[in-house]
Amino acid sequence: MSQKITSYQGREITPDDVKQGKYLDIVYRFEPKYSWAAGVAISRFLTELKDGKIVARKCHKCERILVPPRMYCEQCYRPTDEWVQVKDTGTVNTFSISHVGTDARRLKTPILVAVVDIDGASPGMGILHNLGEVEPSKISVGMKVQAVWKRPEERQGAITDIRYFKPMES
């Protein structure tokens, strides 16, 4: 604030005001429902997940193997060329121990979350997923992990067909 300005506008509603209902408001709950088509590339990706496989798209110009797959290469700006099966193992690029859920409420059991660089894809091609079967204190960047799949009859063609990634047995 400039020292030339001597008063500042704004009236705070304090936590006490909220508790005591000392301000007027209107409350409304918005409950829309959406159905998102998964798209050309991701529909195939999800279908393959249902079969217990992770697939990528390859661009023949830059030679990158892209996960998540896309039908166009955003760098070469041309259609990608072929489907490639990659491995269901990878490396922890980074991780976090999350004590809060989507709406910022505290969780009883923390969620373990990581970016996992997928083996067989180009370097740095990671996906977001959860980690499991590991003590939080034992997780490290660079750790090798493998997918733990749902049983085939439980899979739905969703990212959650992989339950989580767990440390690879050496």
Place this chain on the structure above:
Amino acid sequence: MRRRVAIVGAGMTLFRRRMLETPKELSFEASKMALDAAGLTLKDIQSVVSGSAPDAFDGVHMKGEYYLDGMGAIGKPHERVYVGGGTGVFTPIGGWWNVASGMYDTCLCVAEEKMSPLHPHPQYAFWSIFDQILERPLGTTLLWIFSLEMRRYMHKYGIKEEEIAEVAVKNKGNAVDHPCAQLGANITVDDVMRSEPICEPVKRLDVSPPSDGAAAVILASEKVAKKLTDQPVWLDGVGWTLDSTHWTNRDLAYPEYVEKAAKMAYKMAGIKNPRKEIDVAEPYDPFDYKELHHLEGLQLAGKGEAAKMTVDGVTQRDGDLPVCPSGGLLGVGNPIAAAGMMKICEIFWQLRGEAGKRQVKKDARTGLAQAWGDLMQVGTVTVMRS
């Protein structure tokens, strides 16, 4: 032919967790203060550019149309610009197009945010920025991308949480001197380290708060600016770039999109050696490590070296490169778009020597403000000169 553009007035409201004022009322207060500071009335304003982050906070679709009367935009050319958290600095960039292009001689730029309407917590709105097919089913929260990025940054350069905490200590301390600040406080590294873990390695005191507030500046062409004031602050360089939303495919240790945006702004402003030529900087600091990350992207610190610079006191108000003398988002508060605009206001006041107790020690002639946003993908940068 590009015209030179000046900032001739700035204003802002208090930043608080929850405000009584509506978005329109907040916008009016900040805009009126900026007009008064410039010695102008709304009749003198030819166009209006506004900025506000996700509509999901307010639950008001077409927010730009909803709030425009509070922004003085009735019957005037008005545009709302949006690049997530980068919006606050993008708003005067939008105004710069209006004036630099020769279209208008005066432009009011206003950024407003009310995060408080959304319950149980404004964080909830950020769930919808993640990929709806591949990421949301995992139970995402915005804090994940920060904690994952912070971990990668620490890992790559061997930086400790204690070093990062120095940023929170500095910025919250600086904010004690800001009359609009929500969270000014004198805290210690120990306080940060002992604060509640939210998404490890992110702890409570590593994070800026949700806030309500507004901030505004007036832009003018060179001819008009020189008539209005002896102290115009020139908006000499602007830059902005975005990367894709494939954030898990990116090097999370270094914000390349910020580097690109900075280089665009530096080239326009004729800056060859940013570390020597920038006297005071307001990089985006929604989390303490982000200030370091951005200083590196902005070429104001070498890769992995911003933490040491902070520990050594270089970025203090009396240091060689004062960083976030306002108190930043960590201290003043983070009403998303308004927070970026607050940084523009701070550099304006610093370069005019009007920052009072917050005035940096060195004779600051060139300053920089930067914001960042969306899924680790946006950099918006402005270079300003007195």
